[in-house]
Amino acid sequence: MYQLSLPLDTTEKTDGAIDYQARLVAALSSDLDFHQDDSSYASHNFHSFPAKFPPQLPRRFIEALTEVGDIVLDPMMGSGTTVVEAALLQRHAIGLDIDPLATHIARTKVTHLDTARLLDVGNGILRNASEALAQRHTELAAALEARWDTKTKEFVDYWFARQTQLELLALAQQIEAIQEPDVRKFFELAFSAIIITKSGGVSLALDLAHTRPHRAKRVTDEVGNIIILDQLSRGSSRNLSFLTKSLRSPLVEFSKRFRQNLQGVSQMALATRTPLIAFGDAQCMPLRDGTVDLIVTSPPYAANAIDYMRAHKFSMVWLHRSVTELGEKRKDYIGGESVSNSGLLPLPEYSAEIVAAISRQDRRKGLVLHRYYSEMTLVLAEMWRVLKPGRAAIVVVGSSTMRGQDTMTDLCLADIGRSLGFAVPRIAVRNLDRNRRMMPAGAKLDPGSQIQKRMHEEYIIGFLKPS
Numbered sequence: 001m002y003q004l005s006l007p008l009d010t011t012e013k014t015d016g017a018i019d020y021q022a023r024l025v026a027a028l029s030s031d032l033d034f035h036q037d038d039s040s041y042a043s044h045n046f047h048s049f050p051a052k053f054p055p056q057l058p059r060r061f062i063e064a065l066t067e068v069g070d071i072v073l074d075p076m077m078g079s080g081t082t083v084v085e086a087a088l089l090q091r092h093a094i095g096l097d098i099d100p101l102a103t104h105i106a107r108t109k110v111t112h113l114d115t116a117r118l119l120d121v122g123n124g125i126l127r128n129a130s131e132a133l134a135q136r137h138t139e140l141a142a143a144l145e146a147r148w149d150t151k152t153k154e155f156v157d158y159w160f161a162r163q164t165q166l167e168l169l170a171l172a173q174q175i176e177a178i179q180e181p182d183v184r185k186f187f188e189l190a191f192s193a194i195i196i197t198k199s200g201g202v203s204l205a206l207d208l209a210h211t212r213p214h215r216a217k218r219v220t221d222e223v224g225n226i227i228i229l230d231q232l233s234r235g236s237s238r239n240l241s242f243l244t245k246s247l248r249s250p251l252v253e254f255s256k257r258f259r260q261n262l263q264g265v266s267q268m269a270l271a272t273r274t275p276l277i278a279f280g281d282a283q284c285m286p287l288r289d290g291t292v293d294l295i296v297t298s299p300p301y302a303a304n305a306i307d308y309m310r311a312h313k314f315s316m317v318w319l320h321r322s323v324t325e326l327g328e329k330r331k332d333y334i335g336g337e338s339v340s341n342s343g344l345l346p347l348p349e350y351s352a353e354i355v356a357a358i359s360r361q362d363r364r365k366g367l368v369l370h371r372y373y374s375e376m377t378l379v380l381a382e383m384w385r386v387l388k389p390g391r392a393a394i395v396v397v398g399s400s401t402m403r404g405q406d407t408m409t410d411l412c413l414a415d416i417g418r419s420l421g422f423a424v425p426r427i428a429v430r431n432l433d434r435n436r437r438m439m440p441a442g443a444k445l446d447p448g449s450q451i452q453k454r455m456h457e458e459y460i461i462g463f464l465k466p467s
């Protein structure tokens with residue numbers, strides 16, 4: 001049974017520091033579930049993203065702990081929820097991520113664009129793409145053959161129906177021809193958003209939320225005809241409804257999606273300070289010491305429970321990336337599965353014990369977890385370095401299981417943070433709303449199981465750098 005009570009921070013404090021810590025604890029003690037709140041305002045819904053947190057969560061801490069003009073950082077920003085909220089609250093926002101789709105999404109969400117121009121360009125894309133499909137079919141089919149290397153082409157052929165491929169290519173060609181980079185990026189994102197959704201969008205994937213996507217065995221086309229894709233194994237027909245997907249037209253989906261995103265663009269005009277979005281590693285941040293007022297972030301889960309690249313390559317291959325290039329990037333993500341003894345750091349006592357307990361069951365899994373906590377040691381050390389004294393980092397994590405054992409991610413990160421000099425005045429717990437999020441674990445919950453209960457919770461750790 002784990003213990004949530006933590007040692008109190010007993011260092012001597014000024015009135016300002018006492019007030020700041022009280023505000024931090026009050027924010028951590030407030031209701032952080034936000035299940036009933038609308039999270040689709042401004043540009044938040046431009047594109048789905050695994051384990052995206054509700055915008056109200058960073059907003060709560062930004063409002064409680066910073067002033068207009070302060071610097072708010074998310075070093076693992078994903079789709080940029082913190083960055084968008086900080087910008088809407090007139091803070092200077094900085095976002096870093098090593099995932100190319102994440103930086104693309106976040107940058108587009110905060111770019112000021114002319115909505116009339118976007119509408120014009122969007123209508124032009126649809127008109128020209130429809131014309132190409134009707135009049136230049138042979139040319140499009142030849143371009144499909146020539147577009148990728150063999151491995152990437154195999155991936156595209158496996159995951160996209162032929163008609164879908166033709167429509168996607170017709171759209172992609174129009175988007176590629178846009179001259180203004182920011183306008184082009186806006187449409188690339190709307191294009192990507194029709195492929196990467198929890199249910200696999202216009203691809204043949206049945207879901208992209210879990211670690212490994214499944215491919216539909218049969219699809220129904222727009223008029224309800226059934227197309228069998230794979231030979232069905234004996235007995236599987238009972239479950240056929242689970243393996244069936246209706247094929248939606250990329251042109252129709254793109255039209256809906258870019259118009260929806262246009263609404264968000266106009267709301268983002270309220271944000272007057274342009275955030276700094278950069279490709280960067282949270283373990284080695286390109287930022288000066290003692291400059292940041294607040295960090296709000298959520299790292300990947302331990303043990304690669306969400307494989308970002310596995311989902312992202314579904315749209316990235318259409319944006320001129322090869323599966324080989326994308327696959328190589330996977331090793332740089334925090335929480336990756338590849339391990340060696342190099343890069344493993346000594347851990348404080350509690351975290352070392354958790355790693356040792358998992359190593360006794362499975363040496364390799366122990367190494368994977370040790371790697372994760374070593375990476376997070378570097379991230380927390382960097383957070384300490386860039387934060388101003390007396391300021392906080394809010395880290396939102398879920399725990400994982402390995403060989404049936406809880407990785408105790410919340411308590412281990414708090415343990416590591418304290419070993420680096422942070423005070424940890426409180427860890428808050430929030431329940432996950434799995435219907436609304438792309439999450440790794442399944443939706444079923446056994447109420448009697450403590451470990452399962454933990455997998456359906458998220459922990460919000462408040463780290464305080466003493467003044």
Ligand SMILES: C[S@@+](CC[C@H](N)C(=O)[O-])C[C@H]1O[C@@H](n2cnc3c(N)ncnc32)[C@H](O)[C@@H]1O
Pocket residue numbers: 049050051052053075076077078079080081082096097098099102280281282283297298299300301308332333334
């Ligand atoms: C849980 S997601 C963040 C989701 C985000 N809070 C949102 O609302 O969209 C974790 C992010 O960490 C990023 N990441 C993984 N390793 C990283 C590293 N070494 N440096 C920076 N970001 C990294 C992943 O690419 C992913 O976007």
